[in-house]
Amino acid sequence: MDFAKLSRVNINLLITLKALLKERSASQAADRLNLSQSSISKNLSQLRYIFKDPLFHRTSHGLTPTAFALSIEPKLSIAIDAIESLFTQSRFLLAEYKGTFRLSMQESAFEFITAKLLNNLLIHAPGVRLDTWFKDTLSLEHLNQGLLDFVILPHDIGQTPNLGNYLNSYELYRDHLVCLVNGKHPALMQAWNQESYLNCRHIHVRDNELGTPIFDQTLAKRGLERDIAVQVPDFHSASSLCSQSDLVFTTSSTWAAYSCKVRDLIELPMPLPSSEVVYSLIWHQRSESDKAHTWLKEQIIQAAYKLSPEQVRALN
The missing domain is CATH 3.40.190.10 (Periplasmic binding protein-like II)
Known part of the structure; x- marks a missing residue:
């Protein structure tokens, strides 16, 4: 450990960097630390020299961190929390x-x-x-x-998204897919199978972050495809539209159980093989x-x- 090098780093500089990363604004960081904006600017200049990186770029929306600044933020938080713990009691009082x-x-x-x-x-x-x-x-x-x-x-x-190096996850629970139709849907008058499912038109809840669901990818590999008539941004809209049309909404069994309580909807089993849904x-x-x-x-x-x-x- 190079103590001589560390001794040249003022803890105030690290606190300034932490405040700038939190606020994305020099003026707000100055208010948070009870410093002048000129002091913040001087500290930022020293930080740029120490890290050999600009750390932030000025935009119309404030300060935008560089990739390097974002990469050291987790370590910076841990370091400042560790220093703070030296001077504060470790007891956490929830009330x-x-x-x-x-x-x-x-x-x-x-x-x-x-x-x-x-x-x-x-x-x-x-x-x-x-x-x-x-x-x-x-x-x-x-x-x-x-x-x-x-x-x-x-x-x-x-279909887990790429979480990168700094995001952690924990699986809360798993669920399986079922189908929702309104109480007068024509599908209730016939056998419910793969053919009748694919002959229906469907509602899909859009998720730009995850892209095409694994279920639809699996169908495509078998040369099959759902007829998506409507895409909506949320589950409530999908359930509402499903209750007022002959569209099928494929969703988790937990959401289906809730929706059937509050709307005129009937739950049908998923007639095709499908993977489970995970909530993380x-x-x-x-x-x-x-x-x-x-x-x-x-x-x-x-x-x-x-x-x-x-x-x-x-x-x-």
């Missing part, structure tokens, strides 16, 4: 904690995980605030940028040493524990 967590997910995860989580938070963590987003608004890239704390991502087995919890390594973050992660995992369509039916 006294005040902070905001930002979660992004599909509606299916909100209905069955986050909604179950909220009551526990309100009772045991009154100072915690949850900001929730739908996944088509904020997702994995925003998690990398520090704009989110968690993403709950549904995906087919074999994803977070950034920068939060690994954050005790509040770890607590909430454990609460999300517990809320999803043994989740099943039967439990969903019992809750509705």
Whole structure:
């Protein structure tokens, strides 16, 4: 270890870099640290010299980190947290904690995980605030940028997105595919099999991040294809449209159980081979040493524990 080299690095410089990565604005970083903007500029100049990298580029939206700055952010967070722990008590008092967590997910995860989580938070963590987003608004890239704390991502087995080097994941639960049709659908008057399924027109929930579902890729390998009549951005829209048309909505059994409770819909089995759907919890390594973050992660995992369509039916 080169102590002489380390001795030339002022801890204030690292704190400035952490604030700039968090705020993406020199003025906001100055306010956060109670420093002048000129001090922030001087610190940034020294940081650029030390790291031999510009670290940030100025844009109309503020400061945009370079690839190098983003790559060292997890290590920087760990280093500053470790230094801070030298001067603070390690005890985490949930009842006294005040902070905001930002979660992004599909509606299916909100209905069955986050909604179950909220009551526990309100009772045991009154100072915690949850900001929730739908996944088509904020997702994995925003998690990398520090704009989110968690993403709950549904995906087919074999369709896990590239999480890179700094995102961690935990499998919350698995589900299987079923079909939803309205109560007067013509398919209810005939045999429900591969032929009748493919003869129907379908609704598909679009996911630009994951691309073509594994199910449709498997069909294509067999020379088969669903007739997708409508693509929608969310599950609620798909269920609503399904209840008002002769379109088929292929979805998870958990969402189907919920939808059949609130709409005039009938659940049918999936008549073709299909892979399971996995719901994964994803977070950034920068939060690994954050005790509040770890607590909430454990609460999300517990809320999803043994989740099943039967439990969903019992809750509705």
